[in-house]
Amino acid sequence: DIQMTQSPSSLSASVGDRVTITCRASQSIDIYLNWYQQKPGKAPKLLIYAASSLQSGVPSRFSGSGSGTDFTLTISSLQPEDFATYYCQQTYSTPPDTFGRGTKLEIK
């Protein structure tokens, strides 16, 4: 099975900061990597698919990059509504479809 290692597990930042979250696959997954945002009590929301494609309606301050085994989600200028938990998901090798363990982004 492909293992997804997401880091950091938690992160404190301030409004306006640039933030980067990383996801590393245990083997190459090409570009089949998605990013989600989840707020407490809510369903996850798709932000980025295929490593770098911005989902419709998602603000342009969110961006994704990477291919193969190393991927990043970047928020260029944190807004108050961005404080949430972020998950990566690989869809290269199914089953199983593997989610990362999540990164909780908190207000500093």
Next chain:
Amino acid sequence: QVQLQESGPGLVKPSETLSLTCTVSGGSISSYCWSWIRQPPGKGLEWIGYFDYSGTSKYNPSLKSRVTISVDTSKNQFSLKVTSVTAADTAVYYCARGGYNWSYGGLDYWGQGTLVTVSS
């Protein structure tokens, strides 16, 4: 606008079968891929399985022997059954839509989620 809604019992006894239904509105279930995901309280996301418009179904190996996903195109619904449940199956269960091709596109529409508690 595509909408998904989970329904089913919120409490299931140990060793019994958990059954949930996802009703899709605003789009046909006869295209795209459709999936179940769960999240134990305070923990991360766990993919359960999916099916696509061609009839292909795939399941998480850790659950495969206990899980079945079925579809009722006449009602635009798909369902999840998990047999022989234990407390470890207590979670919020989500249904979601994937792309035309499972590998490409991500899960773009989600239900609100339903909490299922396994307890006697």
